[in-house]
Amino acid sequence: MKLRNICVAAVLSFSVIGCTLSSQNISLYDRLGGESGVDAIVYQLLVNISQDPRVFERFNGVDIEKFRAGFAQYICSVSGGDCEYQGDNMQQVHAGHDYTDTEFNAIVGNLIQAMEHEGVPTRTQNALLRRLAPSYKDVVYQ
Structure with missing residues (x-):
């Protein structure tokens, strides 16, 4: 009787370990929800930005659809999705805008809120934030 319980526990433990190991092989892009997940995150990011007085004025005159598509493609690319970012590099995109640390942190906060949503x-x-972090130096000039 005791041996049977030990065997059942061992099988269950192995099943849990097997599931845990296989879930680690899933790409970050897939963990974000793939194309529909990334699109939803970027959409919610834009909603959050539009309601954030710290940064919403920075988006006056910005082609929001181009931004949405470009940022979704960028996230897809850096998170291991099957796409290649086709836009300008981050330094070119942000050149001359003189973004501050506070604005950068506000956008990151809005992205976190979008992902939580x-x-x-x-x-x-x-x-994802670890993969996006290296672009800080191309956005905020010091």
């Missing part, structure tokens, strides 16, 4: 787990959020 879409139910993205914190670990996945952090993985």
Whole structure:
């Protein structure tokens, strides 16, 4: 009787470990929800920005549809999706705008809120933020 319970527990433990290991092989892009997930995150980011007095004026005159499509493609590219970012590099896009640390942090905060709104787990959020972090130097000039 005890041996049977041990065997069942071992099988269940192996199943849980197997599931955990296989979920680690899923790309960040897929963990974000693939194309529809990334599109929803970017849409919600734009909603958040439009309601944020710290940064919404920075988007006056910006082609929002171009921004939406470009940022979704950029996230797809950096998160291991099957797309290649076709836009200008981050330094070219942000040149001459003199973005501040405060504005950069506000946009990052809005992105985090968008991911939370879409139910993205914190670990996945952090993985995306790690991949986006190197672009800081191309956005905020010091």
